[in-house]
Amino acid sequence: MKRILTGVALATTAALVTATPAMAAPKDPVVAVKKRMTPGKGVSFTERTTVSQDGKREVFLRxxxxxxFSKTGIAASDITGKLNITSRDLGDVPDSEFxxxxxxxxxxxxxIRVGTTxxxxxxxxxxxxxxxKTWFKAPKGPAGGVTGTFGQPVNLGEYSTLKTLLKGAKATSHGYTGTIKLGALWKVSPWLRAGSLGxxxxxxxxSPIKWRxxxxxAGLPTRLVTTFSTLVNGTGDEGTVSVDTRYTGWGKAVSIKAPPAKDVATSFEDGQDDITSLTEIPLGAYAVTG
Structure with missing residues (x-):
């Protein structure tokens, strides 16, 4: 009897294993995203940037x-970024304009970015x-603002960027993983070039950027995690940055407009209109807390 039961158990197990379908590779996100890239459509995201340095790890930016979308990339964007600090964290600061x-x-x-403005x-x-005035107009200004410099370097809303990223990628049970050099990303991504301060x-x-x-x-991206040296965002070479981006609403209706003209200034209160000298202030402010 024991031999019969054992035989039945083995046969049943074999049948179950045979009947279990092989795990299918995830659908191609390049094809899935391309179908949603219609003018007037778009996608939303939330994001967290974490920095690891000197044995410490902390959230830097949210x-x-x-x-x-345009037909091949980004036509407009509306992004809010906040450094992980409060005025209390800054402690005593000079009683001055700075x-x-x-x-x-x-x-x-x-x-808000419309076209290249x-x-x-x-x-x-x-x-x-x-x-x-509540807005400053900066032709060819930073794509995601100054805080965007410390955000996600890989924009999946760009068809050419996504296509390049997936070349040579390894399929996983829930998506893909791989590595891309900053130089290759810089060459193919208008968003990255527009968002950089130099x-x-x-x-x-x-420098390599590891990504998951x-x-x-449907093959649509829901999450992208990149990890890279601080060299990539220009903050040195002694730390590691991880950016975790979550996506929702691929292909939803989106209409982003420039702010009302009456609220927009084309120069600062002192008459200057060059933001170059101001671009390092956010990082410097964060350093005050440490």
């Missing part, structure tokens, strides 16, 4: 926003604008 800017850096920054509000911009140096361009992409049953 962002959320919406991207509006001190006021440092305090303002603890507040959210909102960036960025409109910047909140954060340090609020301390620099003429009275009655071209990376030769050493940074050779999760997709849903």
């Amino acid at each position: 962002r959320s926003g919406t991207l509006q 001190g006021e800017i440092l305090k303002a850096v603890a507040k959210p920054e909102r960036t 960025s409109y910047l509000s909140g954060n340090m911009w609020a301390t620099l604008l003429p009275e009655g 071209a990376p140096n030769a050493k940074a361009l050779k 992409l999760t997709v849903n049953a």
Whole structure:
């Protein structure tokens, strides 16, 4: 009897194993995203940037926003970013214009970008604008604002970027994983070039960006995690950055417009219109807390 039961058990197990379908590879996200890239459509995201340095790991930045598509990439965007600090974290700051800017850096920054023009509000911009104005217009300004420099370097809303990313990628049970050099990403991604505060140096361009992409049953990206040296975002070479981005609403209707003209300034209160000298202030403010 025992032999009979054993035989039945083995046969049943074999039948179950044979009947179990092999795990299918995830659907191609390049094809899935391309189908949603219609003018007037878009996608939303939330994001967290974490920095590891000297044995310490902490959240550096949180962002959320919406991207509006063109036929091949990003036509417009509306993104809010906030450094993980408060005015209390800054402690005593100088009682000066620079001190006021440092305090303002603890507040959210909102960036609306239409075409190649960025409109910047909140954060340090609020301390620099003429009275009655709440937005600064910056032709060819940073795509995601100054805080965007520390955000996700890989924009999956760009068809060419997604296609390049997936070349040579390894399929996993829930998506794909791989590595891309910053130089390759820089070459193919208009968003990355527009969001940078300056071209990376030769050493940074050779830096690898490790990534892990999760997709849903339709092949649409739901999560992207990238890990790279601080060389990539220009903050040195002694730490590691991890950016975790979650996506929702691929292909939903999106309409992003420039702020009302009456609220927009084209120069600061002092008459200057160059933001180059201001771009390092957020990082410097964060360093005050450490």
